[in-house]
Amino acid sequence: MAAIEVNEVRKSFKVYFDKGRTMKEKILFQHRNRFEERKILDGISFSVEKGEAVGLVGHNGCGKSTLLKLLTRIIYPDSGTIKVEGRVSSLLELGAGFHPDMTGRENIYTNASIFGLTKKEIDARINEIIEFSELENFIDNPVRTYSSGMYTRLAFSVAINVDADVLLVDEILAVGDAAFQAKCLEKMLDIKAKGTTIAIVSHSLSQIEQICNRSIWIDGGKIRMDGSPNEVHTKYLEYMGQKRLAKSVTVEKKSGEPAKNSGSPENKNIGESGEISEKIAEITGVQLIGEDGNISGKYRSGERVTLKISYRANPEKLNGVLIGLLFFRNDKLTCYGTNTMRERIENIALKESGEILCEIDKLNLVRGSYWIDVAIRAKDMFAYDYVAKAVEFTVYSSVDEVGVVKLEHKWTFN
Amino acid sequence: MQFIKEIYSYRTMISSLVRKDLKGRYKGSLLGFLWTFINPLLQLAVYTFVFKVILKNPTPNYYLHLFVALVPWIFFSSALTTGSKAISGQANMIKKIYFPREVLPISYATSSFINMLLSFIVIFAVCLFSPVGLSPVPLLVLPFVMIIQYALVTGVTLITSSLTVYLRDLEHIMSVLNMVLMYLSPVVYPVSYIPEKYYAIYMLNPMSSLIIAYRDILYEGIVPQLQTLLIAFAESVAVLLAGLLIFGKLKKGFAEEL
Numbered sequence: 071m072a073a074i075e076v077n078e079v080r081k082s083f084k085v086y087f088d089k090g091r092t093m094k095e096k097i098l099f100q101h102r103n104r105f106e107e108r109k110i111l112d113g114i115s116f117s118v119e120k121g122e123a124v125g126l127v128g129h130n131g132c133g134k135s136t137l138l139k140l141l142t143r144i145i146y147p148d149s150g151t152i153k154v155e156g157r158v159s160s161l162l163e164l165g166a167g168f169h170p171d172m173t174g175r176e177n178i179y180t181n182a183s184i185f186g187l188t189k190k191e192i193d194a195r196i197n198e199i200i201e202f203s204e205l206e207n208f209i210d211n212p213v214r215t216y217s218s219g220m221y222t223r224l225a226f227s228v229a230i231n232v233d234a235d236v237l238l239v240d241e242i243l244a245v246g247d248a249a250f251q252a253k254c255l256e257k258m259l260d261i262k263a264k265g266t267t268i269a270i271v272s273h274s275l276s277q278i279e280q281i282c283n284r285s286i287w288i289d290g291g292k293i294r295m296d297g298s299p300n301e302v303h304t305k306y307l308e309y310m311g312q313k314r315l316a317k318s319v320t321v322e323k324k325s326g327e328p329a330k331n332s333g334s335p336e337n338k339n340i341g342e343s344g345e346i347s348e349k350i351a352e353i354t355g356v357q358l359i360g361e362d363g364n365i366s367g368k369y370r371s372g373e374r375v376t377l378k379i380s381y382r383a384n385p386e387k388l389n390g391v392l393i394g395l396l397f398f399r400n401d402k403l404t405c406y407g408t409n410t411m412r413e414r415i416e417n418i419a420l421k422e423s424g425e426i427l428c429e430i431d432k433l434n435l436v437r438g439s440y441w442i443d444v445a446i447r448a449k450d451m452f453a454y455d456y457v458a459k460a461v462e463f464t465v466y467s468s469v470d471e472v473g474v475v476k477l478e479h480k481w482t483f484n
Numbered sequence: 485m486q487f488i489k490e491i492y493s494y495r496t497m498i499s500s501l502v503r504k505d506l507k508g509r510y511k512g513s514l515l516g517f518l519w520t521f522i523n524p525l526l527q528l529a530v531y532t533f534v535f536k537v538i539l540k541n542p543t544p545n546y547y548l549h550l551f552v553a554l555v556p557w558i559f560f561s562s563a564l565t566t567g568s569k570a571i572s573g574q575a576n577m578i579k580k581i582y583f584p585r586e587v588l589p590i591s592y593a594t595s596s597f598i599n600m601l602l603s604f605i606v607i608f609a610v611c612l613f614s615p616v617g618l619s620p621v622p623l624l625v626l627p628f629v630m631i632i633q634y635a636l637v638t639g640v641t642l643i644t645s646s647l648t649v650y651l652r653d654l655e656h657i658m659s660v661l662n663m664v665l666m667y668l669s670p671v672v673y674p675v676s677y678i679p680e681k682y683y684a685i686y687m688l689n690p691m692s693s694l695i696i697a698y699r700d701i702l703y704e705g706i707v708p709q710l711q712t713l714l715i716a717f718a719e720s721v722a723v724l725l726a727g728l729l730i731f732g733k734l735k736k737g738f739a740e741e742l
Contacts, residue, residue, distance in 0.1 A: 083740070139739075143582045146736040163580035169504065180504070183497035184583055192496070 071155070073236055073267035074118040074141065079150035081111040081136060110136045111147070112291035118284075120155075123268040125278030125299060127306055128288040129313075134271045137288065138162065138240055141269060156235025159185055164225035170214035174205055177213050178228055185232045195231050202257070203227035204250070223250060230257055237261060239270040248403050255280060274401045275303045275464075276438025280472055300466075307368070307464060350387045351420060351446045351454035355380035358442070358461045360433075369433055371467035371476055377428040379444055383420040383454075390449030391418045393426060400439040400462075405474050411449065434476040437467040487584075494587050501591035506598060520602050524555055535672050543674055545703070548614050552702040553671045553695045555607055556633060559600040560691055561666065563637045564658045567592050568644035572652075575742040585735040586728070589645045593638040601630075611702060619705035628713070629697045636690050636720035642727030646734040649741050670695050690719035 084105040110133045118124050126134040139145050140152055142160045167180050178199055182192045200209050203224045205216075213221065230237075239258075258281050262268055272278055278285055278299055285302040287295040295302050357378045360369045369375055379393070394409035410418060444460040447453050467476075491498075510516045528551050536546045543549050570592040571578065571585065578585065611618050648654045669691040670678075678686050686692055693716040700708040 144579065145739045158582065160581065166577055166581040179496075180500050183494070183500050184577075184581060186490075186494050186497070186583065188493065188496045189499075 071120055072117040072153075073120040073122070073155050074269065075151075075153040076117065076137075076141075077115050077151045079111055079114045079137075079140065079147045079152060080109075081133075081140065081145070081147050082107045082109045084108075109291055111140075113150070114288070114291070114293055115150075116286060116293060116296060118267055118269065120267055121262075121265040122284060123262050123282040124270070125275075125282040125285040126269065126271045126288060127275065127278065127285055127302065128294075129310065132288045133291045134288050135240060138238055138269065138271050141236075141238055154236055157186060157232070158236045158238065159229055159232040159234030160238040160240075161226070161229050162238065162240045164222055164229060168213055168221070168225065171212050173212055174203075174209040174216070174224055175200075177224070181225065181228045182232065185229070185234075187232060195233075199227045199231045202231060202253075219247070226254065230254070230261070234266060236267045236269070239268065239272075251401065251403065274439070275299070275307070276399060277401060279303065279437065304466065349382070349384075349455065351381060351383040351391070353379060353381055353444055353446060353455045353457050353460070354423075356442070356444050356457060356460035358463055367461075367463045369463060369465055371437055371465050371469070371471075372432045372434060375430050375433045377430065377442065377444075377461070379426040379428070379460075380423075381420065381426065381446065381455075382423045383446075385420055385422065388420060388448070388454075389452075391420055392447050392449060393418070393428075394443075394445040394447060395428065396443040396445075397435070398441050398443065399474065400441065403474065405435060405440065409445075409447075432478075433465065434478070435465045436471045436473055436476055437465050439464045487586075490584050491586060491590070494584055497583060497587055498591045498594065501587070502595045502598065505591065505595040509595075509599075520599055521606050524551075524558055524603050525606065527558070528554060531672055541673070545614060545616055548610060548616055549674065549699070549703050550672060551610060552607060552698050553669075555600060555603045556695060556698050557666060557669065557671050557691070558603070559596055559633065560637055560640070561662050562596040562599075563593065563640040564644060564662045564665070567596070567637075567641040568648045568655055568658050570641060570645035571649050571738060572645070572742065578742055579739050585738060586642070586731060589641040589731070590638060592645070593634065593641045596637065597630075597634050607702065616703060616705065618702075622701040622705060622707045625697075625707055625713075626701050629694065629701065629708070629716070632713075632716050632720045633694050635724045636694070639720065639724035639727035642724075642731040646731045646738075649738055650734065665689070665691065670699075687715060688719070690716060690723060693719065 085108050114133075114137065126137060128134045136145075138160075139162070140147055141154060142158060142162060143152075143154075144162075165177075165181065167184050168177050169180065172180070175196070178196060179189070179192055182195070182199075183189075187195075200206055203209075203220075203226075205220060205224055208216065208220065213224070216224070255277070258268070262281060268281065270278055270282060282299055285297065285299040286293055287302050287306050295305055355378075357365060357380075358367075358369070359365055359376045359378060360373050361375075364373075377395070392409050392411040395407065396404060397406040399405055439462070441459040441462040443456065443458050445453055445456040510519050513519060515522060528547060531550055531554070532547045535541045535550070567589065570589045574588055577583075608618065644654065644658060666672075668686070668689055675686075675692065675696055693712050696712050697708040697716060700706050700712070
């Protein structure tokens, strides 16, 4: 039986240039009520079976969040039908109806009641909710004394413990610290195992891959592709890569500066955190090179890769040097970090310009999207240069593993 | 049927909204919850002074005659004034999360209803100390009259709150309408003042028959005529149904309009 059925749904928003709200304005200035129809969804049909977990992907403004809002029944389609069976819980807006002066416990009751739970049902879940939020010691304090992390943790715990038949999630797993995120992920898998239907909108493809068994790519208000996350995401990334490449080429032409880096779309060479000091040492380019010179930004799990850092430096002013690397998954989970000092590599001598190579025999990350931060620091940790997201890349694999790191292993059966 | 079931499953939300509203209503004010009693008493003092002392209304025990109508009237008028903001004042919730939208006006009407019930403590006290006293048999009808009015107020709140989302002027029109309707209901004068030829039209106002019933029970000490009760019931149910219908049509656009 289908849990969600979407049939030929269309939705457009009226974008008013100058909307009159009062009666005077509505009558006197009728010409002001001009608006532009913006088509957001243009005939979307799909159905989700009970217990299925579906990811919705697409670039910003493609209509995936609108679709999710339609599924929650916050807004309604212009034409077409949507059927959702059973109790729906949404992780769209956390903490609806939270009152800062009320305690955490009171807010659990208010918030859960908005999901349609009765007092009895909340009583039965309250311990589980509090335990999950890890706020046992603060639960009877007013919510205004909470940090924002505590606040979202509490809200998330309520929403996820509603025991819905259908769970709708929008970009929510970026809650709290890494440990709590891992717990949320586990809980999601748990919920899925219980047979709850799940629909997720996320920019984190790896999250979708971990939870979902199906992915729908929406582009320009239509379904572009519908299939296993692996297939859909590969195509999606390719498409996005081409788009980005097209964009970066035009930028380079405009600025007239010579490209410092290869044209690879995934390898950026300008740091997002920008200048930190007058450049005694400067990272001028970072590249991740796979086997056979592969710089596509997509690497097989376990591929042999080399990280190439190009730099410029003023050797006389350097006060000792260390090179630092931080690997992140795209949900900001730190996967691996190291630097040359931790590894007791001393007396690094930089030239006026040159390259530093870091060879990684096996890129033992499970599939997903990652980035690397690269830093050149003085021995007192002063950052000469720090490039966040120096390289962004995805790892693919033929094996459906979960987690972060691939532990090399062998099976033996006796 | 489906609708009633859904509203029923959201009963905890309704009760928690009602509790929040009652708690929050006088928050920060010095006299706090006492305002529930002070406000009608002050209005009573003003109207009694104007209509009894200045305009010399000959009705015996005028203050009681007025008071038993004024408290139900204040309940009704809340649906017109503050009740019209039941949806537009909760834009944040409407835009962000699903719940049956009817929950908001229903909890608004419910908290006003509870407020009226509390004011009735004062009415009973005033009645007991007045020469009129309290007659027990007619009092048995009182809960029915109150429930009929509760249905009426819920209906009106559904209408005003949903229309206000689309037309913000209504908030201001409501305060005028509020005054007009008050003088078109037998609040400050007895219904016998209405000329015979206008009587039928006058009774189209559901508050007319309701106030007559309240006054029969508390002021005259008699059981209201069946006809009065039937008119009040029929008109109030009609308003409630119209409210549900209008609200149901308009609620789909709330999130986009707000």
